[in-house]
Amino acid sequence: MIYRFRVILDNDTEDDVFRDLEIRNTDTxxxxxxxxxxxFGFDGAEMASFYMSDDQWNQGEEFSLFDLSDGLDDVRLMNETTLDSILDENQTKLIYVYDFFSMWxxxxELAEIVDEIEGVDYPNLMFVHxxxxxxxxEKSFEAEDEFDEFNDFGDDELDFDDYDQMGFDENWN
Incomplete structure (x- = not known):
């Protein structure tokens, strides 16, 4: 079977940027x-991850390009995960982040599952827009309302330059 994807750049500009592509469901x-x-014209040399996503594009489980956990965490890797093991008609969305410094x-989104066409080389770039x-x-990361309390010290705001009022013993060691 062939999975047809639409890959859309999360872009805050007026111009939509996306690619439609086909790949075998048994590929990783x-x-x-x-x-x-x-x-998209990248060289592929940067770190990247896929994340499972729900219908509202909330980020879920990570699939990393490399295991950088030094064995401390259980990491799912891209090269060990086939597309058909995580995606189907009910689970169709992933978030892909390329280059963690630039945060592309x-x-x-899995748009369609079709039969393989003889004579077509897969993966296949179908459409470029x-x-x-x-x-x-640029991404704007805004704090949730529950964190606003940390930004508001109120009337008892601390003056970190006035060490005398903090009650530290200068000769503690």
Whole structure:
């Protein structure tokens, strides 16, 4: 079977940037990573991860390109995860992040599952729309309301330059 994906750049500009591509359902997330980087003109040399996503594009379980945990965490790797083991008609969405310094972020959606066509080489870039900008779109990360209490010290705001009022013993060691 062939999975057809639409890969959309998370872009705050007016221009949509996306690629439609086909890949075998038995290929790995690493294969999908390679096709995405090539179709958007990246060299593929940067760190990247896929994340499971729900219908509201909330980030879930991570699938990493490399295991950097030194055995401390249980890490799922792209090269060990086939597409059909995590995606189907009910679970269709992934978030893909390329280059953790620039944070190129893409929404990856399984649009269709079709039969393989004889004579077509897979993976297959089907359609290109828009040009990727020179720099990754800036992300704005806003704190949740529950964290606002940490930003508001109220009337008893601390003056960190006035050590005398903090009650430290200068000769504690």
């Amino acid at each position: 997330l690493e294969d999908l990573h390679n096709v995405i980087t090539q179709s 972020t893409f929404f990856v 828009g040009q990727i900008p020179e720099q990754a779109p």
